Amino acid sequence: MTIAYACVLFMGLLPYVAAGIAKKGFEGYDNALPRQWLAKQTGFRARANAAQANLFESLPLFFAAVIIASIANAPQARIDLLALGFVAARIAYLICYVANWPTTRSIVWTLGIICVVSLFFQI
Template sequence: MTIAYWCVLFMGLFPYVAAGIAKKGFEGYDNGMPRQWLARQTGFRARANAAQANLFESLPFFFTAVIIASLVNAPQDRIDLLAIGFVFARIAYVVCYVADWPTARSIVWLAGIVCVVTIFFQI
């Protein structure tokens, strides 16, 4: 399995880390109605939940880029490097989101998108 494919696997699971942060401590958590409970949250819980949603939203674009680049035999070392860049950007994104650093969050979000778009240009 290539490094880029490992990154795909990691990113497929990573949103659940943000979900865990949102539910950290489970204060009054209602597993019967988790979305309603999360909708009432504020602070870091609300931001972690929003980060989770954004992580899921970014996955199709990233997955598609890696798969297409692999199918057309783009240089694997470049795909791997850009996939790692995307992963690090998304990890930093969650940190910035939970810490309430909006400007830094936007910068690392952009860095992640640049990595994905650049994967497409390896084709």
Template sequence: MTIAFACVLFMGLLPYVAAGIAKKGFEGYDNGQPRIWLAKQTGFRARANAAQANLFESLPFFFAAVIIASVMHAPQARIDLLALGFVIARIAYLICYIANWPTTRSIVWLCGIACVVAIFFQI
């Protein structure tokens, strides 16, 4: 498994980390209607839930970039490096979202997107 493919696996699981943070402690959690419960949350729980949604939204673009670059035999070392950059940016993004640092969050979001675009430019 390449580093980039490991990053794909990791990124596929990261939104579930955000979901776990949103449900931390399960105080009053309603497993029968989890989306309604999450929609009523505020503070870090609401931000973690929003981060979860955004993490899921970013996956298709990243997955496509890694797969297409791999199929087109782009330089693997560059794909790996840029995929790691994306993962680091998305972890930082999750931290910034939960910590309520919107400006920093936007900057690391941009860094993550730049990594994905750069993967496409390796083709």
């Protein structure tokens, strides 16, 4: 497994970390109606839930970028580096979202999308 493929696996699981943060402590958590419970949350729980949604939204483009760069036989070291850059940016994004640092969150989001777009140009 390449580093980039490991990053794909990691990124597929990262939204669940955000979900865990949103549900941390389970104060009044209702597993029968989890979406309704989450919709009523505020503060870090609401931000973690929003981060979860955004993390899921970012997956298709990242997955496609890694696969396309790999199929096109782009240099593996560059694919790995850009994939790691994306993962680092998305971890920072989650931290910034939960901590309520919107400007920094936007900056790291931009860095992440630059990594993904750059993967398409490694062909």
